[in-house]
Amino acid sequence: IRDWSSDVCSSDLDTLEPQVAKQYYLKIARHYEQTANYDEAEACYVGAGAVERAVEMYTDANKWDTAYKLAKKQDLSDREINALYIEQAQKMESQKRLKEAEKLYVMVSQHDMVISMYKKHRKYDALIRLVKTYRKEMLKDTHQYIARLAVVVLGVADRKSTRLNS
Numbered sequence: 001i002r003d004w005s006s007d008v009c010s011s012d013l014d015t016l017e018p019q020v021a022k023q024y025y026l027k028i029a030r031h032y033e034q035t036a037n038y039d040e041a042e043a044c045y046v047g048a049g050a051v052e053r054a055v056e057m058y059t060d061a062n063k064w065d066t067a068y069k070l071a072k073k074q075d076l077s078d079r080e081i082n083a084l085y086i087e088q089a090q091k092m093e094s095q096k097r098l099k100e101a102e103k104l105y106v107m108v109s110q111h112d113m114v115i116s117m118y119k120k121h122r123k124y125d126a127l128i129r130l131v132k133t134y135r136k137e138m139l140k141d142t143h144q145y146i147a148r149l150a151v152v153v154l155g156v157a158d159r160k161s162t163r164l165n166s
Helices: 008-012 018-034 038-047 051-060 064-073 078-094 098-107 111-120 124-134 136-165
Strands: none
Touching: 008 018, 008 038, 018 038, 018 051, 038 051, 051 064, 051 078, 064 078, 064 098, 078 098, 078 111, 098 111, 098 124, 111 124, 124 136
């Protein structure tokens, strides 16, 4: 792809029909995104009416604050922002990028979702940290849950070692 001026998505395509211009905006935005020229990519995505894709681009690049500011600036509703961030967090969780997923969940106040994520992945230190921070009323139950798990795990391990030693 050739070298475009940095404002190509702001002005050069204005003379085209909107649907035709949108195709070019998206193609140019992908180029800029692939070359890590995020500001230019953002302008092109926004020009194409693909604000959600620009937000995803920033979250993929671990630029969560920029993504959030863009979403707010472009007047996405809180519901739309939450949906975007939850989708991205779930994607990161599936890739085992739990710290990044946590940041996204917390940015949109999805505390129960991040707590559940760590519980599902058996990351009990993180689970306790988040329960202490966001769900203090659940701290005692969470400690008891982890203690019961430990008893079960230790019991299974003890039975296995007893069988091996017999």
